[in-house]
Amino acid sequence: MTVALTGFNVAPQITKQFPDAVVEANDRAVVVKSGLLFKVAQYLKNTPGLAFDYLNHISAVDYYDYFELVYYLVSIEYNHSLVLKTRCDRNKPAVPSAVSLWRGADYQEREIYDLMGITFEGHPNLKRIALWAGYKGHPLRKDYLE
Amino acid sequence: MTMLLHPSLDLVKNIPAIAADWPGGFWWHWLVFTIIIIAFVLVLVMGYIYIERRAMGIMQARLGPNRVGPFGLLQPVADAIKVMCKEDIVPIKADKIVHWLAPIVAFFPVLMIFAVIPFQNGAVLADLNIGILYVVAISSISTVGVFMAGWGSNNKYTLISAMRSVASVVSYEIPVVLSLAGVVVIAGSMSLNQIVLAQNIPMILFQPLGFLLFFIGALAEINRSPFDLLEADSEIVAGLHTEYSGMKFALFYLVEYAEALAVSSIVTTLFLGGWRGPLLPPWLWFLIKVIAVFFVMVWIRTTMPRIRIDQLMALAWKFLFPLAVINLVITAIEVLVFPAGLPWLLILVNLAIMAILILLWSKLFKLGGGRIEV
């Protein structure tokens, strides 16, 4: 059975390493600052005991005021999982890219860029994936007008 | 030159040889046989298409065409009429003359091969004393047509296909010719009619290895499965035919099956005793054998996956070529030792030699590999 680590389990460890990284920790997830996302992810991936070597999926949710990015991390070694979240501003949405940590993020980040309009800084090939170049708007946003 | 002719010619004697200028006069002979050959090729190509589709259907647990005419026999006719009535498209950036000429250049050499194939004793358009050399030389010209099509279409897929075809023909010509040499050494003649007359015992028994090498090489030369890299549907769309439609495509389609027909005729003539056989008339024996050989080709096509281009080359140079040379040497020694004709015991010896050589080589030679660092 995959043990789902909650925010309470992991937040203290992250805080120890990056004192002001954690925004919120609840029974489902740990929310970190978008600026420190890459560093936290790196820490989570490379620390023995956590070793989240498998990025299950990335998702983005539009909450009208902000975007929330959901990283579902799994450790195949320890068989546990963690939901890592980050929030970004709706006016100028940008978060650091995780491709250099998990290459599985490649197409998913492009998809979020395409459909949600969030820029991933440091992505090697950030362009539209599902729609075509020149398409207006980002369909998965809640205020998308057809 | 009559090593094998001396024992008993009774089978052949029953069938009187047709005069060299039958039915009288050079021009009549020429006209009649040209018509026979064209009719033979066209009708049998349609037959082949029908046989291939029905046999393939049955091997794939289904029926195959059966709605058009009795047992679907008219299916190839319908295909032919339809293809001929279709629009002919020439791509705007194609090399128009080359694109137009390619199917013709590919088709006529194949038709010319049949000039030396005997349908009965002496029933042949031109009984050339260098028959095999003629076949080998003429059949290679088709490749020029294929390459013209690949180049003239101005399409990358066709170009890849043409390159593959040229590469395979150039490589496979060598083992094919060497394995044919074995037959020539035993029969003591290059005339196809003489070779048939020399086969009181079908040549396949004296040349089992030669037969296999020739058959594999010929399959590769005419690009039939498992060597159908030319028209590899799953890789390069329709390969060579990608830009052809209508009548020109029909010609290429015809070439494909006419080549198969040519190969099966040559195999029949050289290895299976040609038109010879008991009871039935000679031309019927010839037809039966030709169709049986083609059936084997269909069988292989439905069973085998395709091999890769570098494996194709490796097979020619590392497997077929050395075996063909060894086969030729062994045959030459046998003929030297038994100048009065090969005794039937040699059949067993040859079969054993074939089995040993193939087992040995399949241990030495493995297909595989192929990655290039980029």
Next chain:
Amino acid sequence: MEIEKVTPVYSAAELDRIEGQEIEELRARSQQPIPDPDRWLKDEVQRNILLTSVDAIINWSRRSSLWPATFAPACCAFEMIATAASRFDLSRFGMEIFRASPRQADLMITAGTLTWKMAPLVKRIYDQMAEPKWVIAMGACAISGGIFASSYSVVPGYNRIIPVDVYVPGCPPRPEALLYGIRMLHNKITKSHSDIQLNLLHKG
């Protein structure tokens, strides 16, 4: 082995931009359905007696050897493949030769949803097919966009892009339904005129 680098004529970004433009243009152009090619119904009465037997043979050959183009966008493709495979066996009608190159195909079975991104390519494939050619719209998506009609990227029916001869409803249609559609197309071809005859009609 050393390989010399050659810069391509267009960069990947440039190609993407051109393709995007093409899609937008086609999208603006094809907001109305193309009427179905039912020319044969009108001039049924004008049937030229002299050429009917030639017509009959040509039409017979055309309907007896309809070679479909390999074109499998979405879900319906697997019902099409099932139709071609052993249980339903399309080869009975001489249709098992799926031509990979549209140049040699007669029939396009549009098996699946069409998106605007795919639309220019479908149009190109259709244009690449040699005359005479037919189109069967297979499945709800191909007819009207079906279950995805309200989506932002789906073309509501292939008839916005190319003329359609026969519509086979279903989501996806069963193989029997597709076979019925093919039979309908056979009937339609039987009643159609050859190009020779149409040319004569227009002249006379």
Next chain:
Amino acid sequence: MTLKTEPYVINIGPQHPSTHGVFRMRTTLDGEVVVDLEPIFGYLHRGIEKLAEERTYTGFIPLTDRLDYLSSMSNNLAYVLAVEKLARVLVPERAEYIRVIMAELQRVASHLIAVGSFLNDAGAFMTPIVYMIREREKILDLFEMVSGQRLTYNYMRVGGVSQDLPEEFLPALDNFLEQMPLYIDEYDQLLAENEILLARSKGVGVLNKETAVNVSAGGPVLRASGVKWDIRKADPYSIYDRFEFDIPTGTNGDCYDRYWVRVQEMRQSLRIIEQAKAQITSGPVRSEVPHLIRPPVGEAYGHIEAPKGELGFYLVSDNSIAPYRCHIRAPSLLNLTALRDMIKGWKVADLILIFGSIDICMGEIDR
């Protein structure tokens, strides 16, 4: 040796005989060797995630059928599991067994197509896929018995399945379970030692263990690389903890291993169905769920081991009748991430073969 040749760009797809749908690869070739490759998606992007936001929770089930249209039952299962997690719905015992039987039958059906089209890509002219479709038809018959559909079943519901098994289903299933192992043996005989197939697929397109994990590959692709990771064992959903089965893993991560893992998984699936059939209980097949489900505010991630890898639905609810956000973790998309590494340096023919061995479904990739 220095060989100066000019690489050229060739477009493979979206309409190409072996791109399994409308996938497109902008390939740079040097002669026959693949130098570079850029996959281009989106030719089947139907906006399913957006459509989820305008449909009710139950009304979205038919759309999940059309994601990976070769394994509709698995898609249904993953989605209803996510909704059940979100709305905290319990499922009756019998329904769980029915779900397992369906999901495993679907795995066999999907793998049949995967193996068949892999061999078709290898150039075996139509024959293997025709035989495998023949067997798949038998599974489709079983599905048709329970759902009335051949491809898009729309069978599972939140809190169970739409209807009970008909009387004739279990005998027919028995019959199928008797025949199927023989067919698989037949494939093994025909293919497992075919010299050309071995030459074409052994050592071709190797995906090593670290890369496979790093690119989030899943399913047979991950397991062929030697990672023993199967959601059915790692995080047993439904009632998978009650069955005994093995996870076949490969060693080299080449095309042949992926093919072999799929064949072995078919056998394991049959084993699971065998057990589920023996244990199945009688009772209701659907718990009482309101017609319009309004899950509490929150989020849930339901995932299963679909035939192509881990299929997950990430649902966010705002206590309305429609999902606020529905994200689909599509296994095929993530499996494709490694395509470029696997293909570089191989020939065009291998490109098609390696691509075929990943077993993708465009409906799921583009969504």
